[in-house]
Amino acid sequence: MNSQSLSSLRNILVENVLAKPARAHLLRERLVATLREWRRRMRSRRELAALSVLELKDIGYPARAEAEKAKPFWRA
Numbered sequence: 001m002n003s004q005s006l007s008s009l010r011n012i013l014v015e016n017v018l019a020k021p022a023r024a025h026l027l028r029e030r031l032v033a034t035l036r037e038w039r040r041r042m043r044s045r046r047e048l049a050a051l052s053v054l055e056l057k058d059i060g061y062p063a064r065a066e067a068e069k070a071k072p073f074w075r076a
Contacts, residue, residue, distance in 0.1 A: 005072065012074045042073040 013034065048056075048069040056062035 009072075009074050038073045041076075045069045045071065045073065 045068060048065050051059075051065070053062065056065045059065060
């Protein structure tokens with residue numbers, strides 16, 4: 001990861017987790033929810049990357065799947 005990616009990742013984390021003032025347990029819940037979502041995206045994009053061209057065509061949106069699997073996990 002380059003410094004620009006880390007900066008972008010930090011900004012996303014701040015927007016998703018730290019933007020609203022809250023008590024510690026709410027902050028922790030938002031952090032856990034954000035990390036779970038990132039993990040789900042990583043897993044989903046990894047699975048897309050493992051599909052063959054024919055399997056992507058079978059899904060019906062090969063170009064969209066290609067774009068999705070190319071995105072970093074912190075981008076929705």
